[in-house]
Amino acid sequence: MSHVVVAPDKFKGSLTAPQVAAAVARGLREAVPDVDVRLLPVADGGDGTVDAAVAAGFLKVGRWVAGPLGKPVPASFAVRGTTAVVEVASAAGLTLLERPAPLNATSHGVGELLKAALDVGCTTIVLGLGGSACTDGGAGMLEALGKTSFEGIDLVLASDVDNPLLGPSGAAAVYGPQKGASPEQVEVLEARLADFASRIGPEHASRPGAGAAGGIGFAALAVLGARFRPGIEVVLELAGFAEAVRDASLVITGEGSLDAQTRHGKAPYGVVRASGDVPVVAVAGRCSVEPGDLGLKAAYALLDVEPDVTRCMVQADSLLTVLGGRIARDWVSQ
Numbered sequence: 309m310s311h312v313v314v315a316p317d318k319f320k321g322s323l324t325a326p327q328v329a330a331a332v333a334r335g336l337r338e339a340v341p342d343v344d345v346r347l348l349p350v351a352d353g354g355d356g357t358v359d360a361a362v363a364a365g366f367l368k369v370g371r372w373v374a375g376p377l378g379k380p381v382p383a384s385f386a387v388r389g390t391t392a393v394v395e396v397a398s399a400a401g402l403t404l405l406e407r408p409a410p411l412n413a414t415s416h417g418v419g420e421l422l423k424a425a426l427d428v429g430c431t432t433i434v435l436g437l438g439g440s441a442c443t444d445g446g447a448g449m450l451e452a453l454g455k456t457s458f459e460g461i462d463l464v465l466a467s468d469v470d471n472p473l474l475g476p477s478g479a480a481a482v483y484g485p486q487k488g489a490s491p492e493q494v495e496v497l498e499a500r501l502a503d504f505a506s507r508i509g510p511e512h513a514s515r516p517g518a519g520a521a522g523g524i525g526f527a528a529l530a531v532l533g534a535r536f537r538p539g540i541e542v543v544l545e546l547a548g549f550a551e552a553v554r555d556a557s558l559v560i561t562g563e564g565s566l567d568a569q570t571r572h573g574k575a576p577y578g579v580v581r582a583s584g585d586v587p588v589v590a591v592a593g594r595c596s597v598e599p600g601d602l603g604l605k606a607a608y609a610l611l612d613v614e615p616d617v618t619r620c621m622v623q624a625d626s627l628l629t630v631l632g633g634r635i636a637r638d639w640v641s642q
């Protein structure tokens with residue numbers, strides 16, 4: 309019997325991607341005990357990118373760095389050979405703050421993590437962009453790096469979005485509000501970013517991904533010679549997805565919400581695109597789009613099993629196991 313690849317992203321606010329994968333696999337195995345399941349939790353560059361690398365065989369390295377408000381936080385990056393995976397969210401993530409601080413959150417700790425990755429001898433550094441608390445254009449990161457040179461270093465941005473730095477689809481306007489910024493604060497952030505860009509390299513402000521992670525993308529492109537890539541593509545490569553999906557009979561992906569945004573660089577859509585002819589189904593907390601529009605054969609939502617949203621979040625693990633069982637009955641031959 310050929311195998312099933314389980315490659316979900318996290319369910320934000322409830323389960324990490326490895327936890328989602330494990331819960332679905334449990335359901336598959338309960339329904340079809342001899343099913344061959346391969347777990348490949350993924351991420352889009354935002355939180356969970358280091359976890360995905362670790363699940364793919366990288367080693368986790370811990371470091372205390374300045375958190376989004378300067379207070380030390382235990383952060384981590386992942387290393388395999390001379391490649392490091394550094395995640396913005398680990399040092400400057402929104403989830404690290406008790407209360408949002410849109411005007412004051414800094415990317416300083418990200419610079420410290422990059423330095424640490426260079427110090428252990430890494431020459432390729434994947435920088436996962438997304439899930440950040442800051443909108444400082446990467447100024448804090450550059451300050452922490454000081455005169456550190458990236459010459460000879462391949463710095464690859466694994467970005468959750470491809471927005472430019474400025475304007476109506478820029479870092480402040482689009483992502484400021486989700487970091488707690490009021491309309492007036494968005495204007496302040498936009499003005500700060502425009503001023504910073506005019507001093508650092510205005511020609512880089514419109515590049516895809518310059519607006520990712522509060523403008524850390526911009527600083528990395530303009531000053532550190534980074535190259536932009538969609539995060540899910542980089543993560544699938546690091547995880548050896550192409551190899552894992554070969555001869556598979558089914559791929560199961562998913563994330564908390566399957567919606568209109570999913571087509572725009574979200575992990576499940578990247579998984580569909582990388583799966584070729586292998587059928588792909590998804591699990592989700594909720595699904596507000598036609599599965600077929602995302603190239604999915606079917607979508608299984610927690611809300612179809614448990615209509616109460618709070619219970620869905622709290623019991624996500626056991627509900628995903630129920631969905632795993634349903635998928636096994638619908639798609640895996642006994």
Ligand SMILES: O=C(O)[C@H](O)CO
Pocket residue numbers: 354437438439440441468469483519520521522
């Ligand atoms: O961190 C952020 O600002 C968003 O996730 C977009 O990258």
